[in-house]
Amino acid sequence: MANTPPTSGPDGSRRDFLFLATGSGLAVGAGALAWPFVASMAPDAEVIAAGAPLEVDLTPIQEGQIVNVFWRGKLIFIRSRSETEVKEAEAVKLSELMDPQADSARVKEGHAKWLVVYGNCTHLGCVPIGHQGQYEGWSCPCHGSLYDTSGRVRRGPAPTNLPIPPYAFLTDTKIRIGEEGGKAVA
Incomplete structure (x- = not known):
């Protein structure tokens, strides 16, 4: 086996943190993109x-x-x-x-x-x-x-x-x- 740096600590916490942070960032970004679209479907005050x-x-x-x-x-x-x-x-x-x-x-x-x-x-x-x-x-x-x-x-x-x-x-x-x-x- 080659000498590679470890991607996580002894308990795998670094890799789990990266997955969680990336997933959370994507969810917030998707929500931010979808919100104006969803809000545009609501009737305005004139209607x-x-x-x-x-x-x-x-x-x-x-x-x-x-x-x-x-x-x-x-x-x-x-x-x-x-x-x-x-x-x-x-x-x-x-x-x-x-x-x-x-x-x-x-x-x-x-x-x-x-x-x-x-x-x-x-x-x-x-x-x-x-x-x-x-x-x-x-x-x-x-x-x-x-x-x-x-x-x-x-x-x-x-x-x-x-x-x-x-x-x-x-x-x-x-x-x-x-x-x-x-x-x-x-």
């Missing part, structure tokens, strides 16, 4: 907030005004209707509607002044323009669908009324979109 309920103060919205807000990346119209608009919407005969739905089914009880609907045409998803068309509701500039002040389709290729998002009144002047009847919508 988390997008699914959270949205509170809207109705106080600054003037009668006849339509305000646009976004919830979960979707456009929502909030319209403050005048007494005349409410009365006209309530007086429409269901037989005249393409997608029959009473005005009272489209607003919250005791809050007929406030209409809250998704802001995309039900034909191809265009954004209708407010206070336009024969019914003074919304008009889709792309294909000519007309909606009344209750968001009900009256003319054009749109097959259904503007949908109503889940929402609830917290007070007479504040709503929470993403919540219905006091329960958050998942």
Whole structure:
């Protein structure tokens, strides 16, 4: 046998230490490389907030005004209707509607002044323009669908009324979109 220096002490401790130190270093390095990748898959604050309920103060919205807000990346119209608009919407005969739905089914009880609907045409998803068309509701500039002040389709290729998002009144002047009847919508 050749004269080689010993690679470990009498009990083999030097070799064991080198294996343990190398293995630990590799594990820490792998973790350091993997952490940014794993962390990148977690949703950011914007995504988390997008699914959270949205509170809207109705106080600054003037009668006849339509305000646009976004919830979960979707456009929502909030319209403050005048007494005349409410009365006209309530007086429409269901037989005249393409997608029959009473005005009272489209607003919250005791809050007929406030209409809250998704802001995309039900034909191809265009954004209708407010206070336009024969019914003074919304008009889709792309294909000519007309909606009344209750968001009900009256003319054009749109097959259904503007949908109503889940929402609830917290007070007479504040709503929470993403919540219905006091329960958050998942």
